[in-house]
Amino acid sequence: MGQASFPEMYERWLVGPLFRPWAEVTFEEVKLSPGHRVLDIACGTGIVARVARERLGAAGYVVGIDINAEMLAVARTVAPDIDWRVGNAGALPLHDGEQFDVIVCQQGLQFFPDKPAAAAQMRRALARGGRLAVATWRSDEEIPFFRDLRRVAERLLGPIADLRHSFGDAALIEALLRDAGFHDVRSRTISRRIRFEDGAPLLRLNAMALVGMSAAGKAMADHERMRVVEDIVSGSAPVLQSYADGSGVAFELSSNLVTAKG
Ligand SMILES: C[S@@+](CC[C@H](N)C(=O)[O-])C[C@H]1O[C@@H](n2cnc3c(N)ncnc32)[C@H](O)[C@@H]1O
Structure with a gap:
């Protein structure tokens, strides 16, 4: 893992087990038909x-x-034939009059600083009769595996507000979308058992994310951050052990899936 960039590690270690299954679930809910135009916002x-x-x-x-050109560079390498664009969800880089039949924002909305602006942009980009799907993780208090890992990190760093799990209340997402002019707004919580063949990369990437989100971690020099990541990884061994599944690790993960029409 040492030489790889974060986007390369994200693609290599996380996408298959952690993100692809939810994309499949979304397109089971929002069916695609030939000729559909699809927009993936915060595509990573x-x-x-x-x-x-x-x-x-x-x-x-x-x-x-x-918004992150390095994530898109990996996207471009994996699928050069897709139209990848650098841009902010609050000011989408679309062509004049460009609209889509299906818009998906998977695990992105929780990171947007101006959520009403992003929702307004989604509404503008959705063609008449189109469908929107927004997915955000539930609070990590509802996801024991990630809650337990956060608690290990908090013993070293103090309280951590995990942005990844910061917009887990489906009622807030529904209200945001209704206020932006969407109708037929519906939400459900979906839980799945996620399995990693090797839990070690997940543990390390999660520790890096937690350190980066903590006030203490933000104030650290790079070498201190690296050391505390190592400490969190070794301190998390008992958590990994308690979710062991054969040679890998498995846990329940829950996400909101909110759909709406334009
Ligand atoms: C957890 S990743 C999810 C990526 C992808 N949707 C997936 O399911 O694998 C969150 C992504 O949101 C992007 N992001 C954060 N803020 C953004 C913004 N304001 N506009 C566009 N993208 C943003 C990040 O760069 C990152 O790639």
């Missing part, structure tokens, strides 16, 4: 756009937008 390394492309075939019109 592009798993939602890629699953859409798999389902639509090479003729599919699929666009992925993310």
